[in-house]
Amino acid sequence: MPRRLNVVTRAKRKARVGELVRSLPEAIAVGETHLSLEVRRRRFGWLLDDHHGDGRLALNCRAEPGTCERLVASGPERFHVPAYLGHRGWVGLWLDLPFVDWAEVHRLLADAYIMSAPRRLLSDLDSLR
Numbered sequence: 001m002p003r004r005l006n007v008v009t010r011a012k013r014k015a016r017v018g019e020l021v022r023s024l025p026e027a028i029a030v031g032e033t034h035l036s037l038e039v040r041r042r043r044f045g046w047l048l049d050d051h052h053g054d055g056r057l058a059l060n061c062r063a064e065p066g067t068c069e070r071l072v073a074s075g076p077e078r079f080h081v082p083a084y085l086g087h088r089g090w091v092g093l094w095l096d097l098p099f100v101d102w103a104e105v106h107r108l109l110a111d112a113y114i115m116s117a118p119r120r121l122l123s124d125l126d127s128l129r
Contacts, residue, residue, distance in 0.1 A: 005096050010049065010057060013095050017047050017059060020106050024113045025121045037061075037109070044116035045109060047095075051083075057096040058082075059105060061112035065089050 005013070018029045021037050029035040029047065037045035045061040060082040063071075068091040071079040082092040093108060114122060 004055060005057060010096075013057060013100065014047060014049065016102065017095070017105065017109075020102070020109050021045075023106075024110065025117070027113060027117075037112075039113060039117045039121065042116040044112040046082075046085075055096075056094060058092050058094055059108065060085060060090050060092045061108045062115045063089050063091040063108075063111065064115070067091055067111075 014035070018035070021027045021029045024039065027037065027039045027044075029037055033049050034051065035047040036043055037047065045059060048056070048058045048060060050056070051058065058080070066089075068079070068081055068086060068089055071091055072081060078094055078097060080086075080092040080094065082090050086092070091108065093105065095105075
């Protein structure tokens with residue numbers, strides 16, 4: 001069940017996502033409320049804070065075909081089909097739940113990054129795994 005995160009917890013979770021993004025070669029998080037997650041101006045994710053007034057904190061990432069459906073089926077309380085991008089195979093993960101599996105967040109970000117990053121950067125990623 002989602003909960004209203006206090007300002008401090010919300011800020012810490014957003015900062016943690018930013019750290020995970022910056023751990024990927026040349027990846028950045030751009031923006032304020034909604035962060036565009038990019039590598040060389042190629043978007044691989046969004047961190048959405050109160051998107052359209054929903055009060056939620058969510059990570060939406062590119063994903064391989066079938067991944068979104070599989071994850072939503074296995075954990076509908078944690079995963080969702082993102083508005084606007086779900087039909088393109090993106091997957092959404094709620095970050096406003098009582099527990100966040102940060103290793104899972106990192107895997108989702110890394111997989112999305114791999115789909116977007118130039119090949120030359122992917123050799124740098126091998127050293128991070």
